[in-house]
Amino acid sequence: MKLVYIGKYVNTHGLKGEIKILSDFEYKDKVFRIGNSIYIDNNKYKINSYRVHKEYDMVTLDGISNINDIESLKGSNVYIDNDEYNFEYVYSDLIGFSIYDDDYRGEVIDIVKSKLYPILKVKYNKDYMIPYTDNFIDKVDLDNKKIYIKYMKGLYED
Numbered sequence: 001m002k003l004v005y006i007g008k009y010v011n012t013h014g015l016k017g018e019i020k021i022l023s024d025f026e027y028k029d030k031v032f033r034i035g036n037s038i039y040i041d042n043n044k045y046k047i048n049s050y051r052v053h054k055e056y057d058m059v060t061l062d063g064i065s066n067i068n069d070i071e072s073l074k075g076s077n078v079y080i081d082n083d084e085y086n087f088e089y090v091y092s093d094l095i096g097f098s099i100y101d102d103d104y105r106g107e108v109i110d111i112v113k114s115k116l117y118p119i120l121k122v123k124y125n126k127d128y129m130i131p132y133t134d135n136f137i138d139k140v141d142l143d144n145k146k147i148y149i150k151y152m153k154g155l156y157e158d
Contacts, residue, residue, distance in 0.1 A: 003079040004090055006031060007057065009040055012071055017064040018049075020056040021078055024113045026091055031080055032057050039079040089142060091118045091132070097140075099130070101151040108147065120147070128155060 007023025025031065031038070032050045038059075039045070046062035064070045082090070091111045099105040099122050106124030111132075113119075118132040130136050130149060138148040149155075 002082040003039060004082045004087075005077055005092065006038070006080055007078045009073060009076050009078055010056070011074060012067050013053070013058060015067050016060070017066055017070050018058055018060050019070055019074075020053070020058055022055065023057050023078070026118070027085070027087055028057060030085065032059065037081065037084065039081065041073050041076045043073075089140075093142075094120065094140070094147065097145045097147050099124075100146055100148050105149065130155070 006025040006028065007021045009019050010022045011020045012018065013020055032047065034047055034050060036047050037044050038047065038061075045064070048060040048062050051058045061070070094108050094111060097108045099108065099120075106122040106128075108120050109123045109127070110121040111118050112121055112129070120130045120132055122128050122130060136149055136152070138150050140147050
């Protein structure tokens, strides 16, 4: 089992056990479906219903029909088992990857989410940012933990 963080259970909604999940997970359209499973506090739950309300992903869970059955887990992180989905990788997997064009250009130290695309925060002589788009990323080598970028003058030079 490979648990992948997808968000945080931030609050309940109503008395029947619906919960609010705050998530910016890149594949949530595939995860938040009726019948799929999520993990909260190491407990597996099947999704009974799903809807979006403002910035929250609202779900009801199999076996939970009362606010008192789920409220104690408020504040917990929410995970999926990637073995059930087989996503090749998720953006957080890229942390620690080395960045190359023709030469070594640093290491990914964080992923910053934006409304349009994720941004790789890279540590080299100084920190710099690389948008995770085809304009900048040439290839991702998962086996060797390397990301090849397209050379852009001034991107990482002082």
